[in-house]
Amino acid sequence: MSATPVTGAKPYGLGYRVRKGTRLGITYLVMILLAFFFLFPIIFMLVSSIKVNETQIIRDMSSLAAFVPYGELGLQNYRDVFAQMPFGRFMFNSVFVVGSTVFGGLMVNSMIAYALARLRFGGRQFILTLIIALIIIPFEAVAIPLLLMVNRFGWLDSYHVQIIPFIADPFSIFLFYQFFIGLPKDLDEAAVVDGAGPLRVYWNIILPLSRPVFATVAILQFLSNWGKFLWPLMVTRGFEYRPLPVAIQQFFSQDPKVWGDIFAFSAMITIPVLVVFLLFQKWFVQSVATSGIKG
Amino acid sequence: MKGLRFISLLAIAAILLAACQPTPAPTQPPVATKAPTPEPKAEKVKITVWFHSGKGEEREVLDAQVKDFNAMQDEVEVEAVRLPEGSYNEQVSAAALAGDLPDLLDFDGPFLYNYAWGGYLTPLDSYVSDELKADFLPSIIAQGTYGGKLYSLGTFDSGLAIWGNKAYLEKAGVRIPTSVEDAWTFDEFNDALEKLQALDEVEYAIDFKMNYGQGEWYTYGFSPIVQGFGGDLIDRTDYMSADGVLNGPDAVKAMTWFQGLFQKGYSNVKPAGDDDFYGRKITALSYVGHWMWTPHKEGLGDDLVLIPMPKWPKRPATGMGSWCWGITSQSKHPEAAWKFLEYLIDPDQILRMTNANGAVPARKSALAKSDLYGEGGPLNIFVQQLDGGVAIPRPITPAYPTITESFAEAVQNIVTGADVKTELDKAVQKIDQDIEDNQGYPIK
Numbered sequence: 001m002s003a004t005p006v007t008g009a010k011p012y013g014l015g016y017r018v019r020k021g022t023r024l025g026i027t028y029l030v031m032i033l034l035a036f037f038f039l040f041p042i043i044f045m046l047v048s049s050i051k052v053n054e055t056q057i058i059r060d061m062s063s064l065a066a067f068v069p070y071g072e073l074g075l076q077n078y079r080d081v082f083a084q085m086p087f088g089r090f091m092f093n094s095v096f097v098v099g100s101t102v103f104g105g106l107m108v109n110s111m112i113a114y115a116l117a118r119l120r121f122g123g124r125q126f127i128l129t130l131i132i133a134l135i136i137i138p139f140e141a142v143a144i145p146l147l148l149m150v151n152r153f154g155w156l157d158s159y160h161v162q163i164i165p166f167i168a169d170p171f172s173i174f175l176f177y178q179f180f181i182g183l184p185k186d187l188d189e190a191a192v193v194d195g196a197g198p199l200r201v202y203w204n205i206i207l208p209l210s211r212p213v214f215a216t217v218a219i220l221q222f223l224s225n226w227g228k229f230l231w232p233l234m235v236t237r238g239f240e241y242r243p244l245p246v247a248i249q250q251f252f253s254q255d256p257k258v259w260g261d262i263f264a265f266s267a268m269i270t271i272p273v274l275v276v277f278l279l280f281q282k283w284f285v286q287s288v289a290t291s292g293i294k295g
Numbered sequence: 296m297k298g299l300r301f302i303s304l305l306a307i308a309a310i311l312l313a314a315c316q317p318t319p320a321p322t323q324p325p326v327a328t329k330a331p332t333p334e335p336k337a338e339k340v341k342i343t344v345w346f347h348s349g350k351g352e353e354r355e356v357l358d359a360q361v362k363d364f365n366a367m368q369d370e371v372e373v374e375a376v377r378l379p380e381g382s383y384n385e386q387v388s389a390a391a392l393a394g395d396l397p398d399l400l401d402f403d404g405p406f407l408y409n410y411a412w413g414g415y416l417t418p419l420d421s422y423v424s425d426e427l428k429a430d431f432l433p434s435i436i437a438q439g440t441y442g443g444k445l446y447s448l449g450t451f452d453s454g455l456a457i458w459g460n461k462a463y464l465e466k467a468g469v470r471i472p473t474s475v476e477d478a479w480t481f482d483e484f485n486d487a488l489e490k491l492q493a494l495d496e497v498e499y500a501i502d503f504k505m506n507y508g509q510g511e512w513y514t515y516g517f518s519p520i521v522q523g524f525g526g527d528l529i530d531r532t533d534y535m536s537a538d539g540v541l542n543g544p545d546a547v548k549a550m551t552w553f554q555g556l557f558q559k560g561y562s563n564v565k566p567a568g569d570d571d572f573y574g575r576k577i578t579a580l581s582y583v584g585h586w587m588w589t590p591h592k593e594g595l596g597d598d599l600v601l602i603p604m605p606k607w608p609k610r611p612a613t614g615m616g617s618w619c620w621g622i623t624s625q626s627k628h629p630e631a632a633w634k635f636l637e638y639l640i641d642p643d644q645i646l647r648m649t650n651a652n653g654a655v656p657a658r659k660s661a662l663a664k665s666d667l668y669g670e671g672g673p674l675n676i677f678v679q680q681l682d683g684g685v686a687i688p689r690p691i692t693p694a695y696p697t698i699t700e701s702f703a704e705a706v707q708n709i710v711t712g713a714d715v716k717t718e719l720d721k722a723v724q725k726i727d728q729d730i731e732d733n734q735g736y737p738i739k
């Protein structure tokens with residue numbers, strides 16, 4: 001994909017422009033197709049959620065009509081969701097649990113990473129290796145021992161059982177660590193000379209310089225916690241602490257399934273994710289780009 | 296109280312996390328499970344009851360029953376927790392693992408065997424007198440019995456038969472059976488399908504509710520066909536293998552016949568909605584359970600007829616079973632749990648529930664009082680099938696969850712054109728593997 005003009009030909013002649021135009025056209029076409037490919041499920045969900053007629057939703061499902069808002073449209077499905085369950089409660093539970101986990105995680109994990117990246121103490125390298133090794137252990141492998149443990153503590157059916165086990169996260173620590181070791185040490189040394197302790201260096205020097213990585217971790221943690229299903233399913237019981245992904249199971253009960261309601265519920269779960277992503281997008285992209293350069 | 300507990304537990308967690316130094320471990324683990332509650336003088340036994348959040352009407356009745364029960368006596372206080380149905384079984388399993396099961400819970404009938412085998416449930420035999428037992432539909436007792444002990448009682452059962460559009464049936468000149476005794480023979484059934492398919496108004500002779508999708512419906516609805524042809528989901532003599540039964544010549548014949556209905560265009564693999572029979576009226580028959588009574592009646596009015604399950608080539612068979620109640624082995628107050636269950640199975644309470652959800656009342660004394668299901672009632676055929684040995688319980692084995700999943704997958708592939716024998720072989724392999732993995736599910 002070199003953009004240098006062919007030698008001998010006029011730099012911006014008709015042939016060149018046609019070739020360039022075609023190339024651009026094809027690029028755009030491929031990109032549009034890809035964009036549709038990724039957007040289709042979301043469009044499908046949003047469009048279906050406003051189709052009031054259940055039969056129409058099912059009929060449209062296996063054709064392109066699924067992406068076209070036509071027929072009887074309205075917010076009835078959304079109203080149904082609110083009528084059938086305390087949706088606001090579930091939404092609050094999810095926001096509170098995920099918000100607390102992400103916020104607590106940002107603090108705790110960045111501090112651990114800071115200690116590993118900057119402080120000198122015995123066993124540092126070993127702890128770091130251990131944390132990296134922990135990344136590969138899937139949650140499912142520890143779910144049952146963890147369940148037995150929290151049950152011993154009497155934590156079942158609560159907010160903290162959904163928050164505390166997930167605050168410390170090896171992958172987040174690793175991301176923070178990678179970022180922190182790339183920050184110039186001269187800055188903290190200058191601060192230390194001025195009499196700053198480790199906490200002050202962390203708070204006044206490291207933190208302000210690390211916004212992109214904080215945004216990245218926040219987004220990644222938010223996404224992985226927002227959709228969490230297995231753990232809340234195991235540890236929550238009644239409405240009080242139930243988060244959204246478990247609450248949607250109420251619709252998968254007796255046949256026939258009411259797809260309109262399911263899509264409306266799904267749309268309402270998805271929107272906060274999109275909002276968070278859009279809010280942090282700039283930093284997220286920036287962080288991914290720069291961490292790529294650092295290797 | 297919860298808030299205080301949360302803060303105290305946060306503190307405990309922080310201490311635990313900080314206590315990585317090899318300091319002497321705290322001798323006494325924090326007793327946070329039971330916060331000291333002020334004990335009332337006249338002590339009411341508190342029990343926890345779990346139930347699935349099913350249909351709206353069912354939920355409302357049960358909520359009202361809990362409320363009424365708590366108000367009518369002062370010995371037992373019921374705290375009811377509603378769990379989402381879609382993941383109910385998983386939640387029960389997780390709770391059983393954690394030792395956190397409630398005192399009483401409801402569950403879908405066939406899951407009983409897995410729960411009972413796992414030791415989650417306590418037998419009800421000591422509470423249920425012979426007289427009481429005899430008043431229940433035999434299907435309820437059959438469904439609730441495992442290893443010779445009764446573990447569950449349902450307040451209602453389900454019924455599966457064929458609903459018909461009288462106008463179409465008469466136009467096609469098809470005989471309409473009115474009781475289990477004069478049900479269609481298999482040949483008559485095939486003949487009826489052919490004649491109905493020929494009508495101009497009819498696009499598909501029969502609707503098999505394929506819109507319900509792959510799931511429990513497939514096993515509930517279509518395993519009776521396999522059984523009627525002489526096959527079954529598993530060899531019921533010892534429940535050790537499905538080989539030769541689910542993939543034997545009878546089962547293959549059954550599923551080949553079933554596949555043929557879709558291939559010949561007698562039935563639609565992908566109905567556009569739920570109402571081909573009662574709304575759009577493009578199908579003449581609907582193979583589905585009692586739960587469609589209200590929409591069918593509203594859609595077809597006097598044209599609605601309920602036809603008993605045809606006499607399959609080898610033996611009569613239809614579906615049965617529904618949600619039922621069991622007392623858990625982890626319950627500290629089984630007597631109190633029974634007291635509440637006893638209230639739920641009272642004939643009047645049964646009718647209160649079945650009048651709301653339309654299901655078949657589980658007790659004969661309640662059936663006698665039911666307008667729908669009593670003698671001469673429009674849905675009495677379901678009772679005849681349940682009481683007359685036509686209905687067959689789903690396999691009474693802890694392997695049931697695997698059986699239903701494998702069979703449903705096979706049905707899905709078969710109706711969309713896959714080779715019948717290959718699919719049934721695959722299902723058998725999965726089922727047998729599961730049984731082998733669990734050492735044949737020995738009764739402990």
